[in-house]
Amino acid sequence: MSLGNFFQRRLIRLQPMVILGSVVGAICYYFQDSPMFPLIHTTSVLKMLVVMVIGATLIPLPARLDVRGWAEMHPLDGPAWSLFFEYIANILYALFVRRFSKTLLTILVVVAGAFMVHYLVTGPSGDLIGGWSLEPLQLRIGFTRLMYPFLRGYCYSG
Template sequence: MTTQIQPNQNSNPETVKPKQHFEILDGLRGIAALAIVVFHFMEIVYPPNENFIAHGFLAVDFFFCLSGFVIAYAYHDRIGKMTLKEFFKLRLIRLHPLVIFGSILGLLTFIFDPFSNHFQNYETGKLILVIVSSLLLIPFPAMPDRYFNLFGLSAPAWSLFWEYIANICYALFLHKLSRRILFLLTILAGAGICFISNRAGGSLMGGWSGETFWDGFGRISYSFLAGMLIYRSNWIIESKLGFVGLSILMLLALLMPFTSWNWLSEPVVVLLYFPLLIVLGAGAKLSESFRKLCVFFGKISYPLYMTHYAVMWIFAGYYAKYKPDASQLTFIIIIGTLLLLGFAYLTMVFYDTPVRKYLTERRKKI
């Protein structure tokens, strides 16, 4: 059964009730963030064909699609009533505090890494450039010991860079497009996903490094546009899957084996499967027993995503030095993931939420 998001009485047909919230989609965002943490632990140890969550990186494409849906949902009916400056302030307040925190955390773990002395190999001038570029979210793939990540101090920030680009494009012109033009752009971007997969030998893992920089553009272009299109077209399917059912569907994609068919399976997941999950998630019914969990996952997902990778560099050094066996690794990954979840919660409570509240109050006074 298909239903439409109901508009406000005093707004156009493509707007929604401002208090409506999609908790199941928040919950799925949290599942995706946890999957990325486990994926990053595993990829340090095992090659893709031995990694049980080898496609965990595709969770980023789910983030991009969900972001397009949420941005369109939150701003479509009011962006015409605000200035570009106001829009950008709102987005900066929402996103940038954790960009800064992740950069500082990455710097501290880089300097005090007990298993690596790479810090000593960097001249002061170069390190300053690395720090400034990370704080300002300017790509600077200049750290060879970190595989020329766009942001060596905060590796996940590469996707935030493209989120910023998508937000800028949304504010400048994407929100003005008709559904027909939006659909055509999405189709064109979908062709780009297929091109990227083919050029990269059947993988959509790029975007995080200087060498694969433009792959990130392709990945954000399709998924963000697809998310926008879902909202603008009111594609909502009511279902009884609930949070558990949709979480299983999400994990099926991320746990998909790494095979010679990646050239087909990965684009299918990004082009069709993830948008379908958004459509189903927006229309699914959430039982009260899972509501608090979904809200928590939604709140913790971004802090977890932006803080976890600093530990991954330390873990990589530890693994290279001590080569723990499978049972030890299992223990480390489980405990490490739980500790990272706890640290993300503390970051949210004592840093992100208070800082955003303060900045929001300041914005209202200016």
């Protein structure tokens, strides 16, 4: 399969969920009245629509565009952070990982597993909950959560 065909298949598989999640999230956001999200009453419809459109591209939002007050990279579609990291995994696979030998993959699985265990033992909360914002700690958690299962699954799938 060509690189272009691989990326096209991934876009066809993942992007509709991203777009639908962003649209549904914007609708739910606009019509809710919750004390959990104090910025709802001060967010203009235009800003919410901009956040929705950017969210539909899966480009992480900077903190100044946060509309929920939780510093999320995708505030209208909470699970989109996971799809963001899945896109990264697919890009890494297409460009590099598929060319790695089993030996190199095994080494990377061990290293990624060690990073995960290290974070679980030394992290502030003893878990791997996080990855949904652009803060350095959250990005570390997101990449830690991504690399071990992705590499492990690819290394031992065939």
